[in-house]
Amino acid sequence: MKKVVLSLGGSVLVPTLEGNRVTAYAGVLSRISRRVNLFVVVGGGGEARRYISAAREIGLDEALADEIGILVTRLNATLLAGALGDAAVPAVAASQTEACAAAASGKIVIMGGITPAQTTDAVAAVLAERVGADLIVNLTSVDGIYTADPKTDPAARKLDVISADRLLGIVGGASPAAGANMVIDMVAARVVKRSGIPLLVIDGTDPLALEDALLAGRHSGSLVTATGKKPAGLF
Numbered sequence: 001m002k003k004v005v006l007s008l009g010g011s012v013l014v015p016t017l018e019g020n021r022v023t024a025y026a027g028v029l030s031r032i033s034r035r036v037n038l039f040v041v042v043g044g045g046g047e048a049r050r051y052i053s054a055a056r057e058i059g060l061d062e063a064l065a066d067e068i069g070i071l072v073t074r075l076n077a078t079l080l081a082g083a084l085g086d087a088a089v090p091a092v093a094a095s096q097t098e099a100c101a102a103a104a105s106g107k108i109v110i111m112g113g114i115t116p117a118q119t120t121d122a123v124a125a126v127l128a129e130r131v132g133a134d135l136i137v138n139l140t141s142v143d144g145i146y147t148a149d150p151k152t153d154p155a156a157r158k159l160d161v162i163s164a165d166r167l168l169g170i171v172g173g174a175s176p177a178a179g180a181n182m183v184i185d186m187v188a189a190r191v192v193k194r195s196g197i198p199l200l201v202i203d204g205t206d207p208l209a210l211e212d213a214l215l216a217g218r219h220s221g222s223l224v225t226a227t228g229k230k231p232a233g234l235f
């Protein structure tokens with residue numbers, strides 16, 4: 001079976017606690033897991049941002065704000081692991097090594113954040129390298145990688161297939177502050193480059209889009225590969 005690591009943005013899984021998509025994602029992930037070996041790294045979403053702003057207002061440092069963000073990613077990950085029931089390893093892996101060991105069960109392995117000054121995208125990219133994944137999928141609240149921020153630049157254009165070098169150029173100028181929002185973080189982009197593992201960025205607000213991408217090979221996001229060309233047999 002192919003191995004796929006998902007970076008499941010908190011902004012799509014738990015944009016707010018009340019508006020969470022945990023049940024919908026649990027259904028889609030269990031169906032996909034019959035044909036694909038899945039690893040899921042869950043982000044912090046709106047609740048992490050709320051905690052991080054509270055931490056800043058209190059005057060806490062950025063590293064402690066990151067630690068609080070990590071706790072929220074792990075809460076979200078625990079919700080998803082619970083909803084997946086027997087299809088997933090019940091304990092959220094606390095390290096890359098723990099996630100690799102959990103993979104032997106053949107069940108879906110779930111992680112959250114692990115270390116300050118990065119995001120769960122970086123956790124997902126490193127995990128992909130550790131387990132020798134065939135693909136990383138970043139499920140986020142934008143529908144791909146743009147030449148500039150589409151929210152502020154009307155001339156921004158979506159890129160269908162780009163090289164890892166170009167991705168590094170695009171994310172290079174983004175802010176490293178706790179809770180910062182960018183399509184993928186710099187650490188993740190560097191690991192994508194050095195590992196050569198293809199990265200697909202798709203809109204995760206419709207969970208069925210993931211099923212379409214992984215099981216039917218159809219998507220309308222952006223693909224990052226070592227060469228900037230579509231590899232044979234992948235979408």
Ligand code: UTP
Binds near residue numbers: 118181
């Ligand atoms: P994420 O950045 O991964 O979640 O973690 P997100 O921003 O909600 O993901 P999207 O936007 O939905 O895709 C939230 C915060 O937790 C801290 C960082 O402060 C991050 O901004 N964090 C997370 C870490 O410091 N280290 C980690 O390994 C993961």
